[in-house]
Amino acid sequence: MVNLTETQSRKDDHIRICLDEKVQVNQITNGLEKYQFTHVCLPELDYQEIDINTTFLNRQLNTPLLISSMTGGTENAQLINQRLARIAQKYGLPMGIGSGRVIIEKPEIASTFQVRDNAPDIMLLANLGAVQLNYGYNWQECLKLVEILEADALILHFNPLQECIQPEGDTNFKDLLTKIEQVCDKLPIPVIAKEVGNGISVKMAEKLINAGIQAIDVAGMGGTSWAMVESERAKNPLQKELGKTFANWGIPTADCVRDIRQQYSEIPLIASGGIRNGLEVAKMLALGADVVGLAYPFLKTAMTSEEAIEELVKLIIAEIKTVLFCTGNKNINSLKTSQNLTINN
Amino acid sequence: MVNLTETQSRKDDHIRICLDEKVQVNQITNGLEKYQFTHVCLPELDYQEIDINTTFLNRQLNTPLLISSMTGGTENAQLINQRLARIAQKYGLPMGIGSGRVIIEKPEIASTFQVRDNAPDIMLLANLGAVQLNYGYNWQECLKLVEILEADALILHFNPLQECIQPEGDTNFKDLLTKIEQVCDKLPIPVIAKEVGNGISVKMAEKLINAGIQAIDVAGMGGTSWAMVESERAKNPLQKELGKTFANWGIPTADCVRDIRQQYSEIPLIASGGIRNGLEVAKMLALGADVVGLAYPFLKTAMTSEEAIEELVKLIIAEIKTVLFCTGNKNINSLKTSQNLTINN
Amino acid sequence: MVNLTETQSRKDDHIRICLDEKVQVNQITNGLEKYQFTHVCLPELDYQEIDINTTFLNRQLNTPLLISSMTGGTENAQLINQRLARIAQKYGLPMGIGSGRVIIEKPEIASTFQVRDNAPDIMLLANLGAVQLNYGYNWQECLKLVEILEADALILHFNPLQECIQPEGDTNFKDLLTKIEQVCDKLPIPVIAKEVGNGISVKMAEKLINAGIQAIDVAGMGGTSWAMVESERAKNPLQKELGKTFANWGIPTADCVRDIRQQYSEIPLIASGGIRNGLEVAKMLALGADVVGLAYPFLKTAMTSEEAIEELVKLIIAEIKTVLFCTGNKNINSLKTSQNLTINN
Amino acid sequence: MVNLTETQSRKDDHIRICLDEKVQVNQITNGLEKYQFTHVCLPELDYQEIDINTTFLNRQLNTPLLISSMTGGTENAQLINQRLARIAQKYGLPMGIGSGRVIIEKPEIASTFQVRDNAPDIMLLANLGAVQLNYGYNWQECLKLVEILEADALILHFNPLQECIQPEGDTNFKDLLTKIEQVCDKLPIPVIAKEVGNGISVKMAEKLINAGIQAIDVAGMGGTSWAMVESERAKNPLQKELGKTFANWGIPTADCVRDIRQQYSEIPLIASGGIRNGLEVAKMLALGADVVGLAYPFLKTAMTSEEAIEELVKLIIAEIKTVLFCTGNKNINSLKTSQNLTINN
Ligand SMILES: Cc1cc2nc3c(=O)[nH]c(=O)nc-3n(C[C@H](O)[C@H](O)[C@H](O)COP(=O)(O)O)c2cc1C
Ligand SMILES: Cc1cc2nc3c(=O)[nH]c(=O)nc-3n(C[C@H](O)[C@H](O)[C@H](O)COP(=O)(O)O)c2cc1C
Ligand SMILES: Cc1cc2nc3c(=O)[nH]c(=O)nc-3n(C[C@H](O)[C@H](O)[C@H](O)COP(=O)(O)O)c2cc1C
Ligand SMILES: Cc1cc2nc3c(=O)[nH]c(=O)nc-3n(C[C@H](O)[C@H](O)[C@H](O)COP(=O)(O)O)c2cc1C
Structure with a gap:
């Protein structure tokens, strides 16, 4: 693996x-700072009986926590993926793998993405940039990717801003919706639409749901x-500046979740983007998310050790349970219907 | 007192x-910063005639100031309690003693809690964690505690968050309400419900009042x-972090007082949590509190000397009187009905 | 003047x-930061013709600027008064003199208050604490004070907060209203009610106006x-702290002016308290003040030299005129009716 | 050009x-911080096809970007003008030249303003202080100025605040409207009204439009x-202070644009004042501007080199296109009608 492709070195x-x-x-935030739980001084619960199980896409999950799609393609990435996968397996967490375009380009590196051996039972999510459907990929490649990774679902990610700032950006997003519809139609597993940090509005959610997402x-x-x-990453000063101008572009995570859930009471919904602890996870659940994803915190701990990842997962679980306890909710369903989360005034 | 029990060293x-x-x-506050008194340039009062007497649980109090429940169980605690008690006696302040669980466990240290000799006439409040009613205590122990301390009322405190963060936390809060009802029923003295810094909502107040509090x-x-x-205190990194995540959890004191008073015009109400001077005491009274409690400021001065405590009490009294004078109110009743406190816009 | 009385050394x-x-x-402000003038790019005026004359208590004033009541009683005070008086004379500014209680106590120092020689034509305002009417003064002393100073009006100031913090505080404000009524009735010149930095509410204004102010x-x-x-000033730690607690007590100047003017469209109204430049003067005029008073800025410059005071007056005049010009108003009356001042949202 | 006139050295x-x-x-801003675009994760566009053409005063412009009126009259100014002109020509940007009063005073320096040789095809805007119509200029001089510069339109600028602070200020703004009407009437080219950084209100816009602007x-x-x-610039301390007092005087650019566009749906409208990047340009377009002008950023880059100006133009264009792409708009017209810009709450 001495000769890194351009895509690999980018990873x-x-x-x-x-x-x-x-x-x-x-400068701005995930939008959660304006929400506050109301403390319940007398929970009438035994903390030991608190249960944070949840259901997502017909799968039972021990905890509503997702390791967001990150990487693959290099030795370093492989190590990160394997560490994360072993903890995902241990705690029953769903896990996303980084964009698999490079697997199709260079099948010999597929192993850097493959985590099934380390995580035989988890809900595993393959990942591909939706825009690749305009650059030589179609549903067949999607299917192949899912099969290679033994994935349970496919994430199609949308990253128009990132593509604008990359010198090598794939910026033809035309007519994608029809192609997405086809992928949803042909694949035997669920297809999930995902942004990469700029958010999905209700209007976009509507289009995507109508396309079969x-x-x-x-x-x-x-x-x-x-x-x-x-x-x-940019070498070119224009791109350096361009990226800075759009550093805070996007819809705050909390707003996306609240708005989409309000419109679509049933759509399976993942909150991610800037979630940093279990108190924030719990707020997102209360706002309507079914599962909450984190990328950066998992990356950081994965660079250290498997134990560090495990400490993080345990802490987040304890934080979620503490919220449930101190709001008098025995489980996540109860939290969601409790109306315990209020907006600061 | 060389062999400190675990509870003692925790104290x-x-x-x-x-x-x-x-x-x-x-990061956040007791909620008072949004309230402002309207200055009265011509009070039509003689400052000398201002009176800050009040009535609480059928007792006449010289000043609506409470020394909140803190400690007991060790030599250090005993010194603190005695100093506070002598000032309480001198100024007619009601005073709470720290949680008395350890007294039942280890009766030989009861003296570290006993302040009646130093404060024969004050309203004295015994204190016990409500959750102990699920851990081997019942109304008989409550009664015993009250008798040992010669207390005038019993505070049952609720601290679900604290228990979540303690390694030795007592986190079974199930079915407490029935047991509280029994305590209220059996005890010959009033029972007071108290949080420890996270607040009591109207909804909780309702349950507690219905239980006989x-x-x-x-x-x-x-x-x-x-x-x-x-x-x-935590040695374990998970607990260290967990505590930090919830550092600002809770309902601001001012919101609790305003909301409970709005719903229950008659319930005897103590405001405490983050009150730091007599101007804040007066705001809490205007919001509907009958008595206002401070813990940290009394702890700090008690570590120094009896004189320091006395200086603090005198200052707070002067501050309360200054508010009364500069809002044209002769006594606390008048302040409460004056509608002089307004919300900033 | 070697033996300073207690009152003198206090001055x-x-x-x-x-x-x-x-x-x-x-921590807080005079309340003006929320008001903004709307710029007029095409004033249709000649700046040279702008006129800032005004009328106050039937006197024509060149400029709506008042040197607020400050001092008297010592050599230093005398120097300050004389410097201020000469500039007042030169620019036609009304001027207040410090509280004249000491004059009655110690007539030989009256000269430190007398500025008529230096300011034969200005509107001169004598000053006395209203509370002195409860401490041995009545309308006769008021009249005497006015005569000694050759004043055109008498200010009665109200300072309940200050009196609370002074060790020697005069804090009996009872029944003052009847005595004020008498002073208003007996004196051949107008009586003005004034606070000292904590503001007058509409409610108080109503009482004072009804008493004849x-x-x-x-x-x-x-x-x-x-x-x-x-x-x-306090030596006593309690008073030191008490003062700090009330450092920001009071009604913001802008709120007082807006509220009183809204209720009383005709009452002659002075805005003072925290006004620091001519842009703020203009905002106060637009809010309804007839004259705007400054104390601290005049004190500061008066300590330096007569020239420094003059520079300040000229700057403030230029600032007022610049506001008039850039809002398209030819004079103060026009500014007041222009509705050019708006509240930020 | 050794003997600089007073006007020249001022430049x-x-x-x-x-x-x-x-x-x-x-302390305050152009008013844009309260507006936010809603991200569109699936643009359904090819970035390559995005088009930022616009129409202004019946001219087709490649990009809705204006180099605001700045300078002329000295060698330094000439260099700046020529560098800016060459980039304007290359990118099809309209460009303003500094106030041309000095040209009439001293025709031999006209060359420092003339940029037609460097920019034969651009929309070129001559500039004159409107107040000069009260100081010896009339429509004939305006026409002459336009002819000397071979300009396509004439900007009349309004700067009452600046004139108040200049020692040599021209502050007679009386009866200008009639004279402006005449200029509009006589000149064969469009006349544009412009402030210099304090904004134009709807009320003023109305007067100007009625006068023929x-x-x-x-x-x-x-x-x-x-x-x-x-x-x-001021040597005189009074003027130094006066300028500081009014440092933040004026109507925020965003407010002017929003308010004028709301009232006048058709008037050709330039947004300028504090615009610093292409994201802000796009917000102004969405608020209703047709063209967006920058002065300071062009001055800064022009002092460095032609390349620096070009980098800036390319960056702004990329930023505008990125906004269009990430809001799913193919062109500026679509952006304007998309209602994608919302107010933060
Ligand atoms: C190193 C790294 C690589 C990523 N690669 C992908 C990717 O291949 N596909 C994808 O959909 N998102 C990718 N993401 C985005 C994350 O999944 C996530 O949406 C984003 O980082 C916001 O979450 P966070 O604030 O918790 O980091 C990546 C994130 C990181 C940090
Ligand atoms: C050292 C210390 C010990 C405390 N122990 C108890 C206790 O045993 N029982 C109780 O109800 N509250 C206890 N408290 C909580 C206080 O009574 C009070 O509710 C809390 O500190 C908030 O008030 P403050 O902000 O004025 O400190 C304790 C507080 C302190 C500072
Ligand atoms: C040194 C000094 C002495 C003052 N003495 C008096 C006084 O004797 N009577 C009075 O009514 N106000 C007195 N004041 C208050 C001022 O008149 C004014 O109301 C107050 O300072 C607020 O205005 P400022 O913020 O511009 O200083 C005094 C103020 C100063 C600074
Ligand atoms: C050096 C300089 C000279 C200027 N000269 C003129 C001028 O002659 N005429 C004019 O209408 N505006 C002039 N302006 C004002 C600008 O056109 C513009 O309105 C103002 O600077 C606000 O834009 P900005 O914040 O992008 O700088 C000048 C600006 C600068 C920086």
Whole structure:
């Protein structure tokens, strides 16, 4: 694996740059700061009996926590994926793998994406840029990717801003909807639409649902900013500046979740983008998310060790349970219907 | 007193840690900053005739100021309690004693809680964690505690968040309400429900009042954060982090008082949690509190000397009187009905 | 003048302390920051013809600027008064003199208050604490004071907060209204009611107007804080702290002016308290003030030289005229009716 | 060009001072921070096909970007003008030239303003202070100026605040409207009304439109502050202070644009004043501007090199296109009608 393709070296760049604080959205937030839980001084619960199971796309999950799609394609990526996968298996977490375009280009590196051996039972999500459907991929490649990874669902991600800032950007997003419809139609597994940090509006959700998308991951604004990541990568000063201008572009994650859930009471919904602890996870659940995804915090701990990832998962679980306890809710369903979350005034 | 029980050493930890600024709620406040008194340039009063007497649970109090429940169980605690008690006696202040669970466990240390000799005439409040009713205590122990301390009322405190963060946390809060009802029923003295810094909502107040509770101390958010205190004490990194996540959890004291008073015009109501001077005491009275409690400021001065406590009491009294004078109110009743407190816009 | 009476040394303390930035209200403001003039790009005026004359208590004033009541009683005070008086004369500004209680106590120092020689033509305002009517003064002393100073009107100031913080405070404000009524009735000149930095509410204005007061100087919150001044002077720690607690107590000047003018369209109204430049003067005029008073800025410049005072007056006049020009108003009457001042949203 | 007239040396002063950060409005903003675009994750567009053409005063423009009126009259100014003109020609940008009063005074320096040789095809805007119509200029001089510069339109600028702060200020703005009417009537080319950084209100827009003005450049508050520029230039302390007091005077650019467009759906409208990147340009277009002007950023880059100006233009174009792409708009017309811009709450 000495000869890295351009795509491979980009993947390593992304990991390195994403670890840097300054590519996090900084002036604005995921939109959660305006929501507050009302404390319940007398929960009438036994903490030991609190249960954070949930159901997502007809799968039972131990905890409503997702390891968001990140990487693959290099040795480093492989190590990260395997560490994450082993913890996902241990805690029953669903997990996304990074965009699999490179697998089709260079099948010999598929192993850097494959985590089924380490996580035989988890809900595994393959990932591909939706725009690739305009650049030589169609439903057959999607199917192949899913099969190679033994995935349970396919995420199609949308990243128009990132593509604008990349020098090598794929910026023809024309007529994608028809092609997405075909993928949804042909694939035997669910297809999930996902942004990468700028959010999905209700209007877009509507189009995607009508095209046959079975779940939405809003991946909203508030955390990792791909405009900033590409700005850091850019050699060209124009692209460097362009990325900075759009550092805080997007719809706050909380707004996406609240708005989509209000319109679509049934659509399986993932909240992600700037979620940093279990208190925020719980707020997103209360706003209507079914599962909550984190990327950056998992990347950071995965660089350290499997134990670090596990500590993070345990902490988040404890935080979610503490919210449930201190709001008097025995399980997540109860939290969702409790109307315990209120807006600051 | 060489062999400290686990509970005893925890008590000394609490005192040490509570003296540290950083366990005070910092990002948000007790909720008072949005309220403002309207100045009265011509009071038509003689300051000398201003009277801050009040009535609470059928007792006449010289001043509507409470020394909140804090400590007991160790030599250090005993010194603090005695100093506070002598000032309480001198100024006619009601005073709470720290949770008395340890007294039942280890009767030989009861003396560290007993302050009647130093304060024969004050309204004295015994204190016990409500959750102990699920851990081997029932109304008989409550009665015993009250008798040992010669208390005039019993505070049952609710601290679900703190229990979540303690490694040794008592987190079974199930079926407490029935047991509380029994305590209220059997005890010959009033029972007061109190939080420890996260506040009591109207909904909870309703349940507690229906169970027979005769007064409420909201002990809301804005001052000492028990999540932070337990975070400081924790050896385990997960608990350290967990505490920090919930550092600012809770209902602001002012919101609790306003909401409960609006719903229950008659319930004896104590405002506490983050009150730091007599101007804030007066705002709480105007919002509907009958008595206002402080813990941290009394702890801090008690560590210094009896004189320091007395200086604090005198200052708070002067501040309350100054508010009364500069709003043209002769007494607290007049303040409460004056509608002089308004919300900033 | 070697043997300073207690009142005299207090006067010198006040001057010294008032020059210190830290006795200015700091966390909140005079309330003007929320008002904004709408720029007029095409004024259709000749700046040279702009006129800032005004009428106050039937006197024609060149400029709607008042040198607020400050001092007297010591050599230093005399120097300040004389410098201010000469500029007042030169620019036709009305001027207040410090509280004249000491004159009655110690007639030999009357000269430190007398400025008629230096300012034969100005509108001169004598000053007395209203509360003195409860401490041995009545309308006869008021009249005497006015005669000694050759004043055109008498200001009765109200300072309940300041009196609370002074060790020697005169805090019996009972039944003052009847005595004020008598003063208004007996005196051949107008009586003006004035606060000292905490503001006059509409409710108080109503009482004062009903008692016969002919003009109001709101002297609202936003500038010199007498709570802080007395805190600085205090030797006693309780009073030091008490003053700090009330550092920002009061009704913002802008709110007083807006509210009183809304209720009383005709009452002669002075805005003062925290006004620091001619743009603020103009905003106060637009809010309904007839004259705008400054104390601290005049004190500061008066300590330097007569020229410094003059520079200040010229700057303020230029600022007022610039506002008139850039809002397309030829004179102050036009500004008041132009509705050019709007509230930020 | 050794003997600089007073006007000439003022021009060089202006350039030097305008390059300094501190003459930028600092406490308040151009008003855009409250507007946010809603991200469109699936644009259904090919970025390559995005088109930012626009029409202004019946001219087709490649890009809705204007180089705002700045300078002329000195060698330095000539260099700046020529560099800007060559880029304007290359990118098809309209360009304003600095106020041409000095050309009539001193025709031999006309060349420092003339850019037609460098920019044969652009829309070129001559510039004159409207107030000069009260100081010896009339429509004939206006016509002459336009002819000398071979301009396509004439900007009449309004700068009452700046004139108040200049020692040599021309502050007779009386009866200008009639004279403007005449200029509009006689000139064979369009006349544009423009402020210089304090904004044009709807009320003023109405008067100007009624007088025959054919386009408006709001030149609102938020960027270069001419009060501060004149303050920096002033030798006299009064003028120095006066300028500082009015540093943030004016109507925010965004407010001017929104309000005028709401009232006048057809008037050709230029947004300028504090616009600093293409994201802000796009927001102004969405608020209703037809063309967006920048002065300070062009001055800064022009001092460096032609390449620096070109980099800036390319960056702004890329930013505008990125906004169009990420809001799913193919062209500016579509952006304007898309209602994609919303107000933060
Ligand atoms: C190193 C890295 C690589 C990523 N690669 C992908 C990807 O291939 N596909 C994808 O849909 N999202 C990718 N993302 C985006 C994340 O899935 C997520 O939407 C985004 O980072 C926001 O979440 P966060 O704020 O928790 O980091 C990547 C994120 C990181 C940090
Ligand atoms: C050292 C210390 C010990 C405390 N122990 C108890 C206790 O035993 N029982 C109780 O109800 N509250 C206890 N509290 C909580 C206080 O009574 C009070 O509700 C809380 O500190 C908020 O008030 P504050 O912000 O004025 O400190 C304790 C507080 C402190 C500082
Ligand atoms: C040194 C000093 C002495 C003052 N003495 C008096 C006084 O004797 N009588 C009075 O009515 N106000 C007195 N004031 C208050 C002022 O008249 C004014 O109301 C107050 O300072 C608020 O205005 P400012 O913020 O412009 O200073 C005094 C103020 C200062 C600074
Ligand atoms: C150096 C300089 C000279 C200027 N000269 C003129 C001028 O002669 N005529 C004019 O209408 N505006 C002039 N302006 C104002 C600009 O056209 C523009 O309205 C103002 O600077 C606000 O835009 P900005 O914030 O992008 O700088 C000048 C601006 C600068 C920086």
